[in-house]
Amino acid sequence: MSHSWSAKEHKNANAPTTTGQKRTRNDGGNKVTVVLGAQWGDEGKGKVVDLLATEADIVCRCQGGNNAGHTVVVDGKEYDFHLLPSGIINPKSISLIGNGVVIHLPGLFEECEKNEKKGLRGWEKRLIVSDRAHIVFDFHQVVDGLQETERQAQDGKNIGTTKKGIGPAYSSKASRTGLRICDLLGDYKEFSTKFKNLVRQYQNMYPSLVVDVEDQLKKLKEYAERLRPMVRDGVYYMYEALHGSPKKILVEGANAALLDIDFGTYPFVTSSNCTVGGACTGLGIPPLNIGDVFGVAKAYTTRVGIGAFPTEQLNAIGDLLQSRGHEVGVTTGRKRRCGWLDLVIVRYAHMINGFTAIAMTKLDILDVLDEIKVGVAYKLNGKRIPHFPANMDVLQKVEVEYETFPGWKTDTSAARKWNDLPAKAQNYIRFIENHIGVPIKWVGVGKSRECMIQMF
Ligand code: GDP
Ligand code: IMO
Numbered sequence: 101m102s103h104s105w106s107a108k109e110h111k112n113a114n115a116p117t118t119t120g121q122k123r124t125r126n127d128g129g130n131k132v133t134v135v136l137g138a139q140w141g142d143e144g145k146g147k148v149v150d151l152l153a154t155e156a157d158i159v160c161r162c163q164g165g166n167n168a169g170h171t172v173v174v175d176g177k178e179y180d181f182h183l184l185p186s187g188i189i190n191p192k193s194i195s196l197i198g199n200g201v202v203i204h205l206p207g208l209f210e211e212c213e214k215n216e217k218k219g220l221r222g223w224e225k226r227l228i229v230s231d232r233a234h235i236v237f238d239f240h241q242v243v244d245g246l247q248e249t250e251r252q253a254q255d256g257k258n259i260g261t262t263k264k265g266i267g268p269a270y271s272s273k274a275s276r277t278g279l280r281i282c283d284l285l286g287d288y289k290e291f292s293t294k295f296k297n298l299v300r301q302y303q304n305m306y307p308s309l310v311v312d313v314e315d316q317l318k319k320l321k322e323y324a325e326r327l328r329p330m331v332r333d334g335v336y337y338m339y340e341a342l343h344g345s346p347k348k349i350l351v352e353g354a355n356a357a358l359l360d361i362d363f364g365t366y367p368f369v370t371s372s373n374c375t376v377g378g379a380c381t382g383l384g385i386p387p388l389n390i391g392d393v394f395g396v397a398k399a400y401t402t403r404v405g406i407g408a409f410p411t412e413q414l415n416a417i418g419d420l421l422q423s424r425g426h427e428v429g430v431t432t433g434r435k436r437r438c439g440w441l442d443l444v445i446v447r448y449a450h451m452i453n454g455f456t457a458i459a460m461t462k463l464d465i466l467d468v469l470d471e472i473k474v475g476v477a478y479k480l481n482g483k484r485i486p487h488f489p490a491n492m493d494v495l496q497k498v499e500v501e502y503e504t505f506p507g508w509k510t511d512t513s514a515a516r517k518w519n520d521l522p523a524k525a526q527n528y529i530r531f532i533e534n535h536i537g538v539p540i541k542w543v544g545v546g547k548s549r550e551c552m553i554q555m556f
């Protein structure tokens with residue numbers, strides 16, 4: 101079943117063209133569809149993007165780096181994408197890595213080669229990389245590890261990062277010493293000087309940091325030449341895509357709302373904006389060109405790494421969700437923490453993102469449960485609170501109010517339409533939809549592309 105792509109056009113007569121010629125269309129351009137994680141990540145964004153990407157012209161990543169791990173299962177073959185947009189498997193669509201992404205070049209090429217072995221062909225002709233994207237250097241990854249050790253020593257706990265250098269690379273960006281793809285492809289002498297200065301800065305902070313500067317510069321030069329044919333001015337590329345002929349443009353969010361640097365469970369978050377604003381700033385898309393915003397949420401909740409998790413089940417239920425759901429991190433191989441669906445966080449994600457619809461994945465994992473609980477409100481000192489607490493000490497203390505539903509105790513994995521689902525599962529879905537106040541457009545009942553019930 102095909103998704104009704106908006107590719108909506110809105111009126112903005114005489115939008116400028118850089119070449120000055122008259123447009124055949126008088127509008128403000130194509131609308132972009134955005135797919136975002138509505139929990140703590142690993143909701144199944146890759147699968148939803150894959151579903152939509154079969155019809156997309158361009159699939160873009162706007163933030164994060166290879167801390168993300170997005171699984172796509174097609175024809176029984178499982179792919180995991182980290183920096184590559186999941187749309188790369190569609191031979192008809194372009195994959196764009198936007199300016200908001202931080203790129204570890206060895207990681208990017210390793211990923212491409214790994215997928216080539218799985219049968220991915222022609223990716224180099226379909227991949228475009230923004231010249232404004234920042235680079236994650238190997239030493240950023242080493243520093244990520246050193247910072248985790250430091251946190252553990254100072255606070256008795258760390259963040260549980262993926263150690264992919266994400267925090268240090270975004271720190272370099274924010275402190276304006278970071279290096280971008282355009283620097284790498286520019287005057288290499290100039291780039292080398294800046295690289296050496298950046299290394300020195302980090303060595304001043306972390307005296308144990310050893311970097312073989314000449315070896316790094318040699319390798320980076322090789323990566324620069326491999327990358328050069330794929331690099332474009334990302335802003336202009338997106339402008340042309342938005343204002344050229346009607347196009348279906350998809351943005352694949354990485355990480356998730358509760359890991360957002362501004363809105364997540366700070367400091368146990370990642371270092372980018374994983375909410376809808378990140379799609380604009382990470383690609384140069386004007387807010388008016390944002391169309392559908394699809395939130396992806398599992399039928400229960402998981403979290404990798406440290407931090408508050410009010411509906412976590414440190415018991416047989418949590419263990420069952422973990423094992424039935426194969427809840428193991430795609431990037432780090434860590435076991436994911438598991439608990440009941442927390443609608444407080446999904447509603448909070450909706451407050452920020454304004455979801456137009458939700459994709460609810462992994463309903464099938466709940467098939468064997470006698471009863472299913474859903475967190476519907478938080479209480480502090482016996483009183484319901486209407487907001488999501490900013491302070492982690494407060495969040496650790498909330499008491500979760502649950503609604504309890506009878507389990508359907510039926511295998512849903514073969515369901516392909518709404519009517520194939522047992523009534524009790526339908527009730528569960530309808531309750532969630534009403535509570536969040538957003539329609540559920542898809543329900544996932546298995547890993548592969550066809551295991552997605554489309555509701556409208
Ligand atoms: P992402 O990071 O949001 O793209 O999600 P991940 O790929 O990290 O984790 C989601 C996992 O759930 C993957 O192993 C998917 O293959 C799997 N998955 C996605 N949707 C469903 C579903 O509806 N049912 C089941 N059983 N597995 C699913
Ligand atoms: P996808 O896109 C789940 C978590 C890490 C850690 C915190 C900070 O697959 O949903 P970082 O390396 O980003 O500095 O780690 O954020 N984290 C994720 N958890 N899925 C992800 O991505 C994540 N990306 C980061 O586990 O707790």
Ligand code: MG
Nearest residue numbers: 142169170430
């Ligand atoms: Mg993931």
